[in-house]
């Protein structure tokens with residue numbers, strides 16, 4: 001049976017997910033769309049044979065012809081739509097963030113726990129990236145000993161004019177935060193944010209780059225260089241240093257050309273190029289799990305923990321000192337991770 005999906009928020013990533021649902025993946029179709037910008041939603045619906053246009057999110061969620069919901073609207077609107085989907089008994093894929101505050105995430109945790117089953121997958125797609133998966137396999141195999149340190153870099157070529165230092169944490173480093181929790185099956189205990197010399201390419205008042213230090217509960221340290229005006233490309237780096245060896249992400253996913261005493265390869269231009277396969281695998285995993293009657297991947301707990309870490313990171317950015325993280329007790333529902 002084909003899964004009929006309704007999409008709320010048809011901006012950049014919403015349209016990208018509609019493209020993959022319609023043309024790339026199997027087992028699902030886009031049955032309905034909506035957006036606060038109804039003209040945009042109408043234009044998208046017109047290109048999708050048989051898709052309905054809904055006036056708002058609640059109407060889409062309660063439509064009996066919609067089996068499952070994709071939330072790709074602006075972050076502050078996610079809570080409302082995720083809670084409404086849970087209340088309607090429908091599985092929901094929510095782009096990151098799950099919600100923008102600890103309190104909003106708390107309400108979603110409470111609602112899903114009350115429902116008694118996992119109903120939400122959060123879009124932390126790096127968990128589906130082949131290189132990160134290979135790195136995690138090497139770390140968890142034990143072949144290179146216990147992990148001690150992870151070095152990471154998140155470099156964007158440039159960002160739009162409205163981007164702020166806070167967004168370096170909330171929108172960029174959030175992915176490294178999720179990777180750290182997933183890589184080491186551990187929570188983050190504290191965050192420190194250091195401000196290196198400011199890039200001359202940063203706007204006035206904008207701290208770019210940042211150095212974010214995550215302390216895992218086990219004692220593993222993760223340093224993340226986050227820089228959003230790198231210019232040369234979208235460069236994602238990672239290396240885990242263990243007691244008996246190291247494992248790092250590849251320098252290049254494409255070919256390496258050696259010529260005239262030099263070698264060269266491609267640096268991805270955008271996050272879309274770097275993670276396009278991860279987005280496909282993530283979404284196919286969600287479709288398959290929902291068709292089988294459940295869900296998979298990053299959970300509401302993962303979304304909650306990431307938002308709390310980001311909030312703490314913002315506090316550390318302002319205070320300049322180490323800020324400890326306090327999480328609520330982990331409900332039993334999230335004690336058995338599925339992916």
Ligand SMILES: NC(=O)c1ccc[n+]([C@@H]2O[C@H](COP(=O)([O-])OP(=O)(O)OC[C@H]3O[C@@H](n4cnc5c(N)ncnc54)[C@H](O)[C@@H]3O)[C@@H](O)[C@H]2O)c1
Pocket residue numbers: 008009010011012013014034035036037040057072073074075077095096097123124125171271
């Ligand atoms: N996983 C990733 O790497 C990744 C990448 C890009 C974006 N995202 C996330 O996806 C979400 C959307 O990002 P985007 O870049 O597509 O933004 P966007 O601004 O391009 O699109 C957002 C859309 O939501 C609509 N919208 C706003 N309020 C709404 C409401 N109340 N109800 C319905 N629709 C509403 C807007 O009109 C717009 O069309 C964000 O939460 C963002 O963080 C995740």
